[in-house]
Amino acid sequence: MGEPALRVALLGCGVVGTEVARLLTTQADDLAARVGRPLELAGIAVRRPGRPRPDLPVDPALFTDDATGLVEREDVDLVVEVIGGIEPARSLVLAAMAGGASVVSANKALLAEDGATLFAAAEKHGVDLYYEAAVAGAIPILRPMRESLAGDRVRRVLGIVNGTTNYVLTKMDETGAGFGEALEEAQALGYAEADPTADVEGFDAAAKAAILAGLAFHTRVTAMDVHREGITEVSAADVASARAMGSVVKLLAICELSEDGQSVGARVHPAMIPRSHPLASVRDAFNAVFVDAEAAGELMFYGRGAGGAPTASAVLGDLVAVARHRVGGGRGPGESSYADLLVRPMGETVTRYHVSLDVADRAGVLAAVAQVFAEHGVSIDTVRQRPLGDGDDAELVVVTHRATDAALQATVEGLRGLDAVQGVTSVMRVEGE
Amino acid sequence: MGEPALRVALLGCGVVGTEVARLLTTQADDLAARVGRPLELAGIAVRRPGRPRPDLPVDPALFTDDATGLVEREDVDLVVEVIGGIEPARSLVLAAMAGGASVVSANKALLAEDGATLFAAAEKHGVDLYYEAAVAGAIPILRPMRESLAGDRVRRVLGIVNGTTNYVLTKMDETGAGFGEALEEAQALGYAEADPTADVEGFDAAAKAAILAGLAFHTRVTAMDVHREGITEVSAADVASARAMGSVVKLLAICELSEDGQSVGARVHPAMIPRSHPLASVRDAFNAVFVDAEAAGELMFYGRGAGGAPTASAVLGDLVAVARHRVGGGRGPGESSYADLLVRPMGETVTRYHVSLDVADRAGVLAAVAQVFAEHGVSIDTVRQRPLGDGDDAELVVVTHRATDAALQATVEGLRGLDAVQGVTSVMRVEGE
Numbered sequence: 001m002g003e004p005a006l007r008v009a010l011l012g013c014g015v016v017g018t019e020v021a022r023l024l025t026t027q028a029d030d031l032a033a034r035v036g037r038p039l040e041l042a043g044i045a046v047r048r049p050g051r052p053r054p055d056l057p058v059d060p061a062l063f064t065d066d067a068t069g070l071v072e073r074e075d076v077d078l079v080v081e082v083i084g085g086i087e088p089a090r091s092l093v094l095a096a097m098a099g100g101a102s103v104v105s106a107n108k109a110l111l112a113e114d115g116a117t118l119f120a121a122a123e124k125h126g127v128d129l130y131y132e133a134a135v136a137g138a139i140p141i142l143r144p145m146r147e148s149l150a151g152d153r154v155r156r157v158l159g160i161v162n163g164t165t166n167y168v169l170t171k172m173d174e175t176g177a178g179f180g181e182a183l184e185e186a187q188a189l190g191y192a193e194a195d196p197t198a199d200v201e202g203f204d205a206a207a208k209a210a211i212l213a214g215l216a217f218h219t220r221v222t223a224m225d226v227h228r229e230g231i232t233e234v235s236a237a238d239v240a241s242a243r244a245m246g247s248v249v250k251l252l253a254i255c256e257l258s259e260d261g262q263s264v265g266a267r268v269h270p271a272m273i274p275r276s277h278p279l280a281s282v283r284d285a286f287n288a289v290f291v292d293a294e295a296a297g298e299l300m301f302y303g304r305g306a307g308g309a310p311t312a313s314a315v316l317g318d319l320v321a322v323a324r325h326r327v328g329g330g331r332g333p334g335e336s337s338y339a340d341l342l343v344r345p346m347g348e349t350v351t352r353y354h355v356s357l358d359v360a361d362r363a364g365v366l367a368a369v370a371q372v373f374a375e376h377g378v379s380i381d382t383v384r385q386r387p388l389g390d391g392d393d394a395e396l397v398v399v400t401h402r403a404t405d406a407a408l409q410a411t412v413e414g415l416r417g418l419d420a421v422q423g424v425t426s427v428m429r430v431e432g433e
Numbered sequence: 434m435g436e437p438a439l440r441v442a443l444l445g446c447g448v449v450g451t452e453v454a455r456l457l458t459t460q461a462d463d464l465a466a467r468v469g470r471p472l473e474l475a476g477i478a479v480r481r482p483g484r485p486r487p488d489l490p491v492d493p494a495l496f497t498d499d500a501t502g503l504v505e506r507e508d509v510d511l512v513v514e515v516i517g518g519i520e521p522a523r524s525l526v527l528a529a530m531a532g533g534a535s536v537v538s539a540n541k542a543l544l545a546e547d548g549a550t551l552f553a554a555a556e557k558h559g560v561d562l563y564y565e566a567a568v569a570g571a572i573p574i575l576r577p578m579r580e581s582l583a584g585d586r587v588r589r590v591l592g593i594v595n596g597t598t599n600y601v602l603t604k605m606d607e608t609g610a611g612f613g614e615a616l617e618e619a620q621a622l623g624y625a626e627a628d629p630t631a632d633v634e635g636f637d638a639a640a641k642a643a644i645l646a647g648l649a650f651h652t653r654v655t656a657m658d659v660h661r662e663g664i665t666e667v668s669a670a671d672v673a674s675a676r677a678m679g680s681v682v683k684l685l686a687i688c689e690l691s692e693d694g695q696s697v698g699a700r701v702h703p704a705m706i707p708r709s710h711p712l713a714s715v716r717d718a719f720n721a722v723f724v725d726a727e728a729a730g731e732l733m734f735y736g737r738g739a740g741g742a743p744t745a746s747a748v749l750g751d752l753v754a755v756a757r758h759r760v761g762g763g764r765g766p767g768e769s770s771y772a773d774l775l776v777r778p779m780g781e782t783v784t785r786y787h788v789s790l791d792v793a794d795r796a797g798v799l800a801a802v803a804q805v806f807a808e809h810g811v812s813i814d815t816v817r818q819r820p821l822g823d824g825d826d827a828e829l830v831v832v833t834h835r836a837t838d839a840a841l842q843a844t845v846e847g848l849r850g851l852d853a854v855q856g857v858t859s860v861m862r863v864e865g866e
Binding site: 144 | 452456460463464466467565571572573576577580581582583584585586651711714726727728729730731732733734735736737740742743745746747748749750751752753754757758761762763764766769771772
């Protein structure tokens with residue numbers, strides 16, 4: 001080729017960074033042919049540069065602990081950020097762009113918290129900021145959303161975007177295990193971290209929901225805007241109840257346009273979806289994103305949402321794209337937030353509830369329960385009643401029609417106050433119908 | 434905005450063209466915001482400009498029967514070609530590019546037959562040629578393949594890319610109907626054309642397979658290179674036999690790299706795939722493309738493969754992309770054929786066969802049958818034998834291990850010559866395991 005190489009600085013060399021460095025080395029010829037110029041590692045910023053890395057076929061002299069010095073080097077054209085977290089990642093990415101480098105990041109937390117600052121910097125310095133790997137790992141979802149659907153109107157996005165929780169929920173569904181037991185299994189197999197908070201409490205999924213909602217609706221959405229409930233309260237009984245309805249419990253990231261098109265909502269919570277829904281068959285640690293757009297109709301994107309190699313695949317796809325812009329001119333699409341729609345609070349979101357009640361098995365109870373729903377303007381879709389084994393109690397399972405979350409919440413509060421209701425044993429939203 | 438509009442010439446105003454024109458009009462504000470400049474229809478080339486089109490909210494003066502004159506107009510920046518077929522589409526697209534316009538085409542036949550000429554012209558004139566709508570309608574598959582997976586190594590693509598045949602095969606599976614009956618139902622419901630040849634004989638899928646293989650393997654592949662078998666010979670017995678194995682029959686477009694990475698194959702034929710495979714649950718007229726890449730692992734893209742609005746969604750996504758290049762500079766990726774791998778003939782393709790035989794129910798028959806497989810070096814995975822209701826015959830179902838298609842074909846010929854074999858009742862390839 002004879003063209004001078006484009007120089008790549010890699011920030012972070014954990015599971016993903018190692019794969020990025022490995023692929024940059026082993027696939028160098030293919031990457032050069034696809035970009036039009038070779039890609040060459042300029043340096044790798046890590047905490048401990050001297051640590052032996054026998055599996056990684058790169059020059060040990062490339063490692064440095066001076067990340068700031070690396071991104072500010074004049075010979076760096078492209079920066080890959082796979083450190084994660086807010087700082088120092090943000091400062092490094094901003095310094096890289098200020099120095100004229102295009103950036104590829106896998107950092108969902110940073111993009112979801114402070115994307116606007118980063119996009120503004122990219123715009124100001126005339127560089128690219130790509131981040132396909134930040135959502136759903138290897139699955140191409142941000143580029144399709146940002147480019148393929150750029151001529152369409154997205155109405156709704158339903159995503160299974162966290163592999164750990166999907167693994168846990170799959171095991172609960174398959175074996176009848178409780179949350180704790182399924183989580184332990186996931187930890188033993190490496191599907192959950194020792195501190196699983198970010199995953200099981202829905203923080204990871206909420207960051208991804210914010211990114212997806214921003215792209216889908218051309219509106220700034222941050223992680224703070226996303227209503228978030230994790231899966232720690234999902235019980236074996238909830239899962240069994242879903243099964244009895246022909247449904248399955250999934251942790252969903254839901255981004256949706258209101259019916260009048262004037263506001264958007266973004267939320268993460270467990271929900272029951274029918275087994276016939278394409279997302280229901282997404283099992284174990286796999287991810288999938290279901291998109292409903294006005295002209296395109298229903299689309300689904302499925303694949304591996306995490307792991308070194310899959311995430312590196314997404315990083316390298318972006319790297320080739322931004323490198324091509326260096327070679328051929330132009331830039332990819334920047335932030336698109338022109339629609340600037342209102343992000344509505346959860347209480348105004350319209351959804352359906354599945355409520356299980358432990359009630360006294362006597363005449364008039366159903367009437368009293370139905371009265372509470374009616375008082376809050378919530379209409380009932382189905383009621384299923386069955387005696388419980390232990391004497392005078394019965395189980396009442398109510399699935400509502402669509403109503404605002406505030407009305408549904410108030411209804412549940414009202415039910416808790418009824419004399420005839422021993423307890424509200426399960427409350428879960430119903431989606432995907 | 435105040436910027437002058439980009440002028441769009443639309444060639445063809447059938448089902449897809451009508452939707453493109455409608456969306457350009459009704460979504461004009463959104464499109465302008467996303468592109469950075471308004472998009473404006475410069476003209477619509479049709480056969481009968483005077484025909485009333487009450488559903489289409491555009492100025493009747495835009496219609497013309499002079500397509501050549503339209504694409505050569507100096508005020509045309511972008512050309513959308515949704516005429517289909519080879520000529521006059523090719524000449525018009527070439528004239529448009531020669532005049533400096535970027536082109537968005539939905540024309541799978543043209544791309545698969547003569548893509549190289551078109552890409553060369555785009556390169557020569559420094560314009561974009563985008564064609565997402567040519568494969569799998571609304572499903573973003575070409576952009577992910579061409580851009581998202583640009584840093585990865587695709588090993589295999591398995592696609593259900595023809596909605597008509599998938600509808601027919603779904604009905605055969607659901608109802609036990611034969612091919613003819615299921616096709617008639619599809620025709621009655623508008624899922625199949627009066628002359629269904631292009632669909633049921635696999636020509637449509639073969640064009641798409643050529644396009645997918647070219648992108649996946651960075652190698653020129655034309656429709657002529659694709660081994661093609663349609664579904665007209667698929668019988669109710671084949672479908673029942675698949676069902677008995679826990680499988681389902683699908684018309685697959687298969688593009689694969691050989692194990693040594695030195696050659697590629699592209700083929701379209703019916704095949705049995707296990708019901709547990711993600712493609713098995715793609716029903717009715719839906720399409721899906723399953724991709725196996727080295728780093729990304731398994732990906733699947735699912736959605737509507739045809740229809741006016743879904744196809745228009747893909748066209749408009751491309752239109753926004755090429756329009757952004759007009760506004761911001763740069764071009765999208767051109768043809769990538771640097772790998773220039775050998776396209777191997779079908780006989781060298783490695784696959785598995787499912788063979789059903791009607792045999793005499795007597796000692797020694799299985800040995801004779803097994804001997805024929807052994808002579809051709811084909812190893813048997815499973816054999817299932819059951820007496821047929823009508824006396825002295827038995828059905829023998831053999832599923833092979835992987836072998837070259839040539840060896841498998843020769844084996845089937847050998848079986849036909851055996852005295853003990855009354856008939857070979859079904860031969861079908863087995864994929865997706």
